[in-house]
Amino acid sequence: MPTRRRFIKCLIALGAGLLPWSGWSEMLKIVNHQAAQAAILTNDSSAKTLDLIHPKDVSYLYHTAADDISALTASDFQGRRAGTVGEEKAAAYLIEQMKGLGLEPLGDLINKNTRNYSNAFTVYPVIEEFYNGRLTFRPGNSQDLRTPCANVIGGIMGKNKSESVILSAHFDHLGIFQGHLYPGANDNASGVGCILDLVRQLVQEGVKPKCNIVLAFWSAEEMGFVGSFSFLQNPTFSLGGLKAVFNVDTIGNGALNDFSVWASSDNEAVQAIQSAASEHNISIPLASHEGYNSDQVYFNLDHLPAVTLMARDWLNKNHTPDDVPDFVNPEKVALANKILYKAVKKIAY
Ligand SMILES: [Zn+2]
Incomplete structure (x- = not known):
C-alpha cells in the first residue's frame, strides 16, 4: 500500500x-x-x-456537462427536433458517450441476447404555435405518416439485476422554426449534461452498485412526452424492481439554490431528492405545475416513484432562440449533480 x-x-x-x-x-x-x-x-x-466497473475508453471520463451542452446545441444538431436528422445526430452523440463509458445497451432487442442503445418509436406530425411568447407544439393530423425517432438507453449493471434506478433527461428540443434555431441549452441539454456527468463520476469511482443504474435519454418530450410514454408502453427491461426515477429538466438557470421538484404526489423519489438537498441546506418544494409537465408524468400515472428536478425559474427564456449555452450556469448544473449523486448513492449503493 x-x-x-x-x-x-x-x-x-x-x-x-x-x-x-x-x-x-x-x-x-x-x-x-x-x-x-x-x-x-x-x-x-x-x-x-x-466489485469494479470499467469505462471502455477512459477519455470519455474527461468530458464535462459543459462539453455536452456545447455539443448538443451546435448548429449541425439543428435544435434536435424529434424525428429530424439533427436529433438523430444528437442520439448518435449520446450513444457514443454511453459506449465510451462502458454502459450496457438497454434499448431494443436486436436478437435473443443483444440489445441496441436505441429504443425506437414514432410520432405524429406537429403544428407549431406561439403561446405566451414560447414556441410550442400541438398535435397535427393523426392520419398523416408518423416519423421514426428513438430514446437512448444504457446502464451500469448492479449486483442485483432485477432492481433499477432510472436517471433520465429528454434530449430533444424544438428544432428550427421561421429561420430561427432553438438551441435548447437549458431545455434540456443542461439536464442531459448533468446526468451524464453523474454517470461519468460513478464509472470513474468504479464501484459496482447494488442495483442497476439506468441512463435514459427521452426523445419527443416536446411533442407531449411521447418517448417516455412509448417506453412505458413497451419497457425494454422489467420495471417490477424500479426503485426511483430521477428525471432532470431545464436545470441551469436562476438563483443557485433555487430548484423545484415536480411529481403527482409525494413519493420515495421526491423524498430522496429533498433529503439529499437538505444536506446542502437547500429546501426543494414539491411545486404545483398546472399546465406544464415533464417526463415523470406517465411514470406517476403508473404509480411509479418518479420525480423531475428543475430550476424553479425554468420558464425564463424557455422555448425561445435565447436559450443558448451562455444562459446556463455551470455551477448550478454541478450543484444539481451533487444533489442527484447523494440521492442515487443512498438508493443504489
Ligand atoms: Zn421544453
Missing part, C-alpha cells in the same frame, strides 16, 4: 507542477481511477470484495 500511495503522490505532484487547472482535475481523475483499478490487484482485504 505505501508504494501505491507514494506513486499516487508522485503523480499528483507531477500533475500540479505541469498542468493547468483543467488538466489538473483530469489528472486527479486518472489517479482515482488507477487507484480503484489497482485495488483489485493488491492483497488489500477490501479489494477482494470490491
Whole structure:
C-alpha cells in the first residue's frame, strides 16, 4: 500500500507542477481511477470484495456537462427536433458517450441476447404555435405518416439485476422554426449534461452498485412526452424492481439554490431528492405545475416513484432562440449533480 500511495503522490505532484487547472482535475481523475483499478490487484482485504466497473475508453471520463451542452446545441444538431436528422445526430452523440463509458445497451432487442442503445418509436406530425411568447407544439393530423425517432438507453449493471434506478433527461428540443434555431441549452441539454456527468463520476469511482443504474435519454418530450410514454408502453427491461426515477429538466438557470421538484404526489423519489438537498441546506418544494409537465408524468400515472428536478425559474427564456449555452450556469448544473449523486448513492449503493 505505501508504494501505491507514494506513486499516487508522485503523480499528483507531477500533475500540479505541469498542468493547468483543467488538466489538473483530469489528472486527479486518472489517479482515482488507477487507484480503484489497482485495488483489485493488491492483497488489500477490501479489494477482494470490491466489485469494479470499467469505462471502455477512459477519455470519455474527461468530458464535462459543459462539453455536452456545447455539443448538443451546435448548429449541425439543428435544435434536435424529434424525428429530424439533427436529433438523430444528437442520439448518435449520446450513444457514443454511453459506449465510451462502458454502459450496457438497454434499448431494443436486436436478437435473443443483444440489445441496441436505441429504443425506437414514432410520432405524429406537429403544428407549431406561439403561446405566451414560447414556441410550442400541438398535435397535427393523426392520419398523416408518423416519423421514426428513438430514446437512448444504457446502464451500469448492479449486483442485483432485477432492481433499477432510472436517471433520465429528454434530449430533444424544438428544432428550427421561421429561420430561427432553438438551441435548447437549458431545455434540456443542461439536464442531459448533468446526468451524464453523474454517470461519468460513478464509472470513474468504479464501484459496482447494488442495483442497476439506468441512463435514459427521452426523445419527443416536446411533442407531449411521447418517448417516455412509448417506453412505458413497451419497457425494454422489467420495471417490477424500479426503485426511483430521477428525471432532470431545464436545470441551469436562476438563483443557485433555487430548484423545484415536480411529481403527482409525494413519493420515495421526491423524498430522496429533498433529503439529499437538505444536506446542502437547500429546501426543494414539491411545486404545483398546472399546465406544464415533464417526463415523470406517465411514470406517476403508473404509480411509479418518479420525480423531475428543475430550476424553479425554468420558464425564463424557455422555448425561445435565447436559450443558448451562455444562459446556463455551470455551477448550478454541478450543484444539481451533487444533489442527484447523494440521492442515487443512498438508493443504489
Ligand atoms: Zn421544453
